[in-house]
Amino acid sequence: MSAATAVAHVVVDELVRFGVRDAVVSPGSRSAPLAYALHEADRAGRLRLHVRVDERSAGFLSVGLAKGSHRPVPVVTTSGTAVANLHPAVLEAAHSRVPLIVVSADRPAELRDTGANQTTDQVKLFGDAVVRYAEIPAADVIPASSADWRSVASRTFAAGRSGPVHLNVCLREPLAAPSVEVPPGRPGDVPWTAASAPARPEPVALDVGPRTVVVAGDDAGPPARVLAQDAGWPLFAEPTSGSRTGTRPIATYRLLLGRSSLAERIERVVVYGHPTLSRPVTGLLDRADVEVVVVAPHDAPVVRGAARVVEAVEAPEPAGDGWLEEWTAADAEIRARLDGLLSELPGLTPWAVARAVSQAVPPEGLLVVGSSSPVRDLDLMARAYPVGERRMVMANRGLAGIDGTISTAIGAALGRRSSRSLAYVGDLTFLHDSNGLLLGPDEPRPDLTIVVANDDGGSIFATLEQGAEEYADAFERIFGTPTGVDLGVLCASMGVAHQKVDSNDALVDALARIPDGIEVVEAVIGRGDRRVLDGRIRGLVD
Template sequence: MTGPAVHPAEAMAEVLIDELIRNGACEAVLSPGSRSAPLALALHEADRTGRLRLHVRIDERSAAFLALGLAKASGRPVPVLCTSGTAAANFHPAVVEADLSCVPLLVLTADRPPELRDTGAPQTIDQIRLYGGAVRWFCETGVPERRAGAVAYWRSLAARAYGHATGSHRSPPGPVHLNIAFRDPLVPTRSGSLHPWPEPLAGRPEGEPWCRTTPHRTAEGEPLPATERGVLLLGDGCSDPTPLVAHAQRAGWPVLAEPTSGGRYGPNALTAYPYLLRVPGFLDAHRPDLVVSAGRPGLTRQQTALLHAARAHVVVPGTYPADPARTARAHVHPCASPQADADQADSDNAAPPPSRWMASWLRADRAVREALDALLDDGPAPTAPGIVRALARRLPPGGLLFTGPSLCIRDLDQHLHAPTGTPGPRVLANRGASGIDGVVSSAIGAALAHGGPAWALMGDLTLLHDHNGLLLGPDEPVPDLAILVINNDGGGIFSLLEQAEHTGPFERIFGTPHSTDLSLLAEATGTPYTLLTRSQQLTDVLSGKGLRLIEVRTDRTRDTELRAALQAAAGRAVASMRPPGRIGE
């Protein structure tokens, strides 16, 4: 039995994309180019017939981070395609982020055939293992040829790549790289003659994937150590915080949860812990016997100090088992299922009152939060901490917030509320490599995958670094995304670091003022723009529709002084209620 009359490159592209869709791909991103034409046409056809949704971006770096955001929010591998040469190199930052944050990404790079490599042919670089160890799996697929057995090879290749990306082959989820060489002609020509393919191109019956893979289970469950003086520390990449939060509630442990962990909820979740850990003497009086950590805690140096101070540290491996202080004594996979733990927590109506240990953490957290709120409520003009607090208060449960790095996520960590019941808004960020690149594109991708109202929070340098992400063509899907930009005309985080002591060169090489008019940038990209001058305006501007840019201008020096005042207020609040000695002994 033979297949249709088709060009080899066309056959491979059709089969490869079909098999990725059968495995679960429902979004794809491409940047235009010649060498990638067969795959681009196959993706366009899949989009036209409603089998997946295609997104086109002219900038490869923006395209890759858009795919990263789509994959991060949906949990599904997203194919991203480019032509040969430096186009593939521009995918590298997003590949690194996907590796470190364990986001499933299918990187498809078109390439010249072997006979044209190392000949000076244009748009040709060495793409073999271009991303090094940052990918879970690499395959040089070979040039498509008209021969029997090719269809089975292409379909098993696509299924294997999808499985590696989802973490089904004894490794966490992450990026996979397929380097696909095509010979000319890249697409069928009118003058060229097509011959029947030597076998059918179709896959398994009823749309089944060629080979189904399931996530690999790394270990059987075991109980967490029991102790009264415990702390649960949750960072980015915590795959499922629900059973851990339930365990902390039963054990009477405070929950210190970064915004992107998904674990800042429930009666034991603290909202002012970054301030508490910086108060002199607080950690000495609250030294835990055990810290259980999950994900990648790393927003503050004080988290590392907590890990060093604990008598024991146990890591619960998630998508990324992190031990930043190298203090872990064990990696433990909790034995209870998330649903069982949640059901047990809900049914435990006879829970004992908080121990002296838990009560002391809660009392200090409330005292510090009241002091912080009182100070922030007094400011008439917008400040970075104040506007972040206002944004956090207005995010609805189930909403999506994508936050940039540096001060934005740290301000959010210090002022995000903790619902007493179910989890609040979903917070995402590129915390793998924690760079400022690609945040606009990642936020747009996450909002598109989310499918409802979404918000993004970032600084001015982060916006400028990826302003190409705002370039959406007239036929592209548009997210319902409000991008809130805190513009302090430079890099505000350096004002809090040791570099600030070098006052002479500081402003030029660390502060890096740019004096860019963001309203003109918005106008150039056709993005609706609002300048917010009072915090009270926030509710109105956040309730809009479509992709829009909201700018808040703050003063770096004044924000730095405010942050120092907030920490001083936290110290006074703790001093006013702190008993002598070590809590719980």
């Protein structure tokens, strides 16, 4: 009999009882009992298992699965650097409040600080980035009751409703042993320790007085749109907010905030979600003459500039003072100017790619967008979708990194039942997680179109301070970072379909086809004039 096998089956059983339906594992020796238990659960139809050879990709696959399915997802690794490779995904989950469950295998505690192979101090390895850390010590024998193991596991999993948790499981050899009779859990397939649902907050009434706008950051959800609609306020909704629907969103809010006299008259901002895209929004929240009301769960990070934090608000009756109409008219005028400018530009531009991708998302479709330029181009070009059509636009905006975006997109596409799944990334983001395309022949794979806006480098820096003329001699090497990689050859080596396009019509045609499996559509664009064009776009506002 193997105590390691027994504790592994208990942990996996409690995961299933907690509601886990997808699990990710990377191969390793110390984690073998956990891998066997997951494989057995997959064979029994209790969960769906995903295997990845790269732990960093495995972590972000779990993030995508969790965000797409709105369920907790565990990622299981062996000991040593394997666990450390999960740190980027853990940080993203922490800042995005994603229910990621890290289950790390470990050597027995007495082997720490002895030079034992693949042994390091994994205790609280992720520090305060996890909501809860717990450890199951290595056992020598199988106990008569699994209460202690189940209690530690279930309490750890239950703590992760608003972020990642870490369960470190110390396992003693033998690691590969036949299944054993595991002491049973609670009757009815419920977790060993039940967790109470959070109480519904009492909404706080807002007065109609100050001229107000609603800012919807990442993952704000429908409440931001509902408040703006009921109160008659302009809505500044990032594309990944889940609020960019209906008639209230101001598409060119970023341009108008930068230069419009309307922005100077704002007296109050109501913030939902995690706003990260726009320096003009950041500047608005920092203004001393603007009241900032943040609507967020009680344990969420406080948005900068917050003068007041509440868990829910109640909309006032619309003032009928023409405030919304002024913003709507200004938005329509700037959109017309923007469309005119872009129509004059030859070839395939970044903004044309963003518009084509946005238009290709059907009702009940999914779009995962990468950080840097793509999400900002989408922010400018995406129009509001009709309410109720259940489009999901998501990104890793917790820390806004380019890590693991391909794996996140694959996970989201596997985790959500969508009519169509797309991803939209830059070439550096794609290359940074090209390992995400490493799927074995037996692994679940989605029908996913990955659009890569390929300008051979980092165009976003051209629009920032680093892109100024006085820094031109260093720019291309340390910020532009061209790679010259042939994406077609890379995709072929991974067994992934690839198509290159260099015109808007060709891109639209490529997006009209739903692939069988994963397909990369490489949209070739330039970045030599990105700074000049960005300045022309910002100059559209008088």
